[in-house]
């Protein structure tokens with residue numbers, strides 16, 4: 104059962120994540136939400152009623168903070184809309200985060216279609 108969810112999007116994908124969260128905000132409001140810094144701030148601006156715990160910005164360690172939560176069994180699932188078209192300066196952090204999600208076998212949604220499957224599941 105998913106009670107704690109991580110939300111992350113690269114800049115080009117933030118509009119898609121905002122839209123997805125908006126479409127599911129009632130369901131998501133029942134979960135404890137963690138997000139990397141800029142993603143979290145954008146979500147809270149768009150949906151002030153939604154409680155989002157914003158960590159550091161991804162390139163400044165936020166991805167690693169989420170990875171640590173996964174290792175510690177404190178994150179049940181991760182929605183991470185990665186940008187397949189742009190290189191990321193912190194690509195090693197991105198890879199480390201997705202690797203830990205795979206290693207610890209938590210649901211990992213890298214695009215909207217898979218996020219739909221996670222939220223419906």
Ligand SMILES: O=C(CO)COP(=O)(O)O
Pocket residue numbers: 111112113114138139140141142143159160161162165166197
């Ligand atoms: O870069 C990110 C994930 O790798 C996202 O970080 P922000 O939410 O701070 O933009």
